[in-house]
Amino acid sequence: MVQNNKWNLSKERGQALAHKYILEILCDSRDQTITLSELIILLNQRTKHIKITHHSKKKSMSVYLKCNYGSVIHFLDNYTMYGIIKKQSDIYVKLFDKYIVYSKENQPIFQKHEGWTFIDDEEFELI
16 A cells, blocks of 8 residues: 655654754743643644645644654654653653754754764774
8 A cells, every 4th residue: 555645844844843843842841841742732832833734634743743753752752852751640751952952043953062073883893
């Protein structure tokens, strides 16, 4: 069976918008932590001005994430900067990476870390 992806947003654009608004919400919240249900409500409210359509029908950002990633939790779980905490029956989302820089001038979301060198482990032999 062939699935036809008829979203008006590319995966890259949808991902960038989701990160932008999720980071805004988490930075505005106390201790950079919020319940998952509150995050979804605020995400849908803050993105309602964006035209997100699937097969020419208007959809919310949470529906976009659910259709493309399985759920909002699966989307958040793909990134180490977001933490998912289950406490009794509530699920909380926490922003872990304090070095993330978000600028409203459409600049990159992630700040480059000067002075860091990332090493590929294939370049070294363990003795």
